[in-house]
Amino acid sequence: MELDQLELNQTLQESQPEGKTIPYLTALIGWSLPAIEACDKLNRPFVVVGPPDFKDYAEKHDITFVGWEFDRLNEGSDKLYKQLKALGAEVAVPLYEECVEWAGALNSRFREEPRLFNRSLLLRDKGMMKRKAQMAGIKVGVFEEARDKEDVKRFLKRVNDALLKVDGDKNEPIHCKPLDKAGSVGHRAIDDPSDIDALTDSDFPLLMESHLDGQEFSCEVFVHGGKIQFLNITEYVKLGYSNFVPPSPSLEEKRPIIRKAIEQLIEAFEIENGVIHPEYFIMPDGTLHFGEVAARVPGGHIFDLIERAYGFSAYEAQILCSDPNTTEEELRKFFPAEDDALGYAGCLMVHPHVNYIEKLTIPEELEEHSFFEKHDMFTPPQGKVAERVGFGNHYGTIFFFGDDSAEMTRLLVDYEKYDFYL
């Protein structure tokens, strides 16, 4: 073990620019096995900063670990920095939504760039994020922050007034979401004022925005030195249920417009290194509406799909891009061309349609379809289905891979309606 370490350090020494501390650890902020594995594969020594519950597991498997509670407001970030610095950490990579500002704080200390921290905060407050985008001339919907139910009622009314709805017309929904939660966690669409009563004090403050039409998609952008190194586009078949990579030809042909929009976003948010995961709505005429952006591993198994479609590990890509010292050459060698996908990789996240699960049925046609790769569902030993919050946790995932985006879409649409759980 120690010998291996020694060797590892030597190769690092050779590949690192002068003046870098040894061992030059990467700090993975958040507990994620695929990220740990990616770091390991890259031969980069690392330390994991994660919830204290994982300490035993980390010890059992000889993983350098620092326990940290991200949720708690904490004055002790200096302590965390010093602890990591003493271990030799130089780069922090955020893996989950609530880790983003911690990684930002650490990186700003590592690089002595205070603004890095503020930039990361921008990504953690959806209200601030929207405002920043709007100020940079990016098209966003109408939005406001709400502090109480009255704010929500007024916003719903005013949006619909602006849409010239008269009494008796069905309201256009507005969307409410927590300011600082990942993706669809806690997301509600409200069109009926009586729905507002279901909100509780703990839901506030929240962000309200008008409903945006158009096809929704996300991008996973690997950025280094402020430049796009690789732009992945993920087509959403149904938000929270199914998506695939790369997108179908009709969306793929918009790639130049999308790339421009991303460049604008990177500039506005002053993003230098790492991965960003923005969501957009695209209108048939090519107009893009900006939804939101995160700087972490996206949900929906998108990183797995990228790996299947393009053959590179998105986790490794994230780690490489997060380190300002990664060279141009390394990056060029790492990423394939964006039009060089091996096929379409998609997945369906299965939510039970029942409240109590008796058994699992997987239709034979599914398993025998040439696109079917695998699934991870077993009959749960305990049948009661947990109540869903937002899009909740799905019960299983089915992975597909094939050469036809239309067939992929058909599979994802058809099986989304199928009752796997009875």
Place this chain on the structure above:
Amino acid sequence: MPSEVTEGKIARFSRSLSRLEEAPSYAKSRYQTDVFQEANRLLETEEGLEFLYQYAHRFDAAGVFQDGPWEDPSKLQPPLVAGSLQAKGLPYVIEMLSDLRMLAIAEGKGEHPKVSQEMAMDFLNEVMALNLDLLFPNASEASRIEEKENTVETQRLFQFISQYLSSSALSETLIYEIERLTAQRPITVKRTVSMIKMAKEMLRSETSDDQRAMLESYVSSIEGPSQLSRSYQQANEYRKQLMSLSTEELRKESEQLGLSMRKTGLCSPHHSVLARFLSRKSPHLLPVLLQLTGKGKANLEEHAELVHQLIKVSLFPSTCQSVYGLALLLERGVLSASPVIPGLRRMIELDIRPEVRSALFNTVSEGEGLTANSILLSGVISVLGQPLGVGQGLNPTCQAARGISLWAQHAPGYLLEIIPRAARDGDIDMVFEGVQIHSKDLQGGLAPDLHPELDPVSLVLVPHLDRIYSEMMSRVALRGEDGHRWVNPAFYGNWVQKGFSTVIEPITGSVTDYPGFVRLFYATHHPEYNDDYELIYPNPVGIFITNVHGKMLGFHAVSIQRIAKSPDGEYRVYFYNPNNDGSQNWGQGIECTVMGKGELSGESSLPFEEFTSRLYAFHYNPYEQGDAYAVEAENISMVKSLAKESWGHEYTWISK
């Protein structure tokens, strides 16, 4: 619908296993799911096991079980296997793979640092013996009627494994299991009987002559211990045959049935038929059927009229076990206690409440023409004959079972008083610290939904006793001391001593003066230190129940019956464990025995210091204390280390 093994499925499984093998140890969980999925596809097929077994020796090293409950095969327990196999989803798949892994170790194909070839073989033998209904699917009605998960796949696994096991090793395990169960002479024998029925299937495979003879004798003990009874399985036909026997033939028949009953504690319906027949036609042969000693015979003679009546009212094919109960009741001389005779007579005429009646009827099969009084009386006979055969069944009601057992031993009159109260009035009352507590006014208890696999007396009494005990405990819950101190004497009666000591300081939940506790137990109970005061009445004590790894599972109530030297000269605690599976393994090498160490039927035993190490509370007579100071320090420290390294992990020790 069985699907087929295809090259594709095997290749996919093989690939998923290789990927898992290559994964670093911390990331195994990412790749395990795929292995389980692919394994499941193979398990659905007829020959899938064959293919999976070819990979089974690689499972451990690959990390198939890593970081899960199946990780360490040395910690797996045979009794849990069937439950996992019949669970839905993932546990079933992992259990299947784990058993194949065990087979690979047993066959020398795979190696494990903690499990030897023999250990693996023993494990599989025990699993098989415990689950013969899965190995021989037709043996048990119940398994056919009750629809369970994965039945086909599980049976396939058992057939597959059994090809590798020697049938004689399996028979040996099975015989040992039956021997262990019968040694305890439980009143409820359903489990024993179903094991023996399954053992019948073993007679078809190759076994040694000794084993065959053993198995056959168990089978005949429940199906007909004599030539005649075997030939005439139907009770009415057997009865007809009895009429044509000569006195000498009848004596021989009685002797055969009697010996078998005394040997195993098991009766066949023929026992009842014969007892009724003899009682009417040849009463002088009853002592032969019951295999009575001089004392028993004297009792029978003295109360011939009553016994005749008891036989007539209570012994039927469905209640045949009470023939054995009757024999022991006479041996114990219970009828000589003055309240017993009127108490028994009262059972015959008792007006039983409808809900009690239907609970009693559920214990026998339909269409037998029995009255609820007959069933109850047969139950009373069994309890009075076999006080240590009372069990709590599948209920958490050890206190109530302990009470019934204690009263059956020392206060049969009282027991016969509360049974009619419960069966007729639906109420039992006890006075606790001047307050009258009526069970009919109480709700809940530990077992609001009683599992019905119980003897008739427990069925009637436990719901009441359980509620009263709970009520008493809640009345003293806030006193800052272990409530058993007051509740036990009030509940069980004056047979329980007033002195009381406990390990845990109830307010802080910590262990304070452990050596003091141990010394006091020695000084009041160990014959070498307690001035030779013999234990007269069972002492209800509390113990920590620990599993085979010594991990604490909870509290349990047992009664110390006596403390004596075993045949090989070591002091042992002989105790009554109401959960009727007395030979439990409590970890740290502490294994309760039920036979071979001087135990009487129904007793469990442990060496004195091992028992002490699991004790958490006991009663003692404050006027009968011996020499606490004389106890050797090494005994104390041995007990203490056993305690500290097992249940002690769950508590703070502020004790020296």
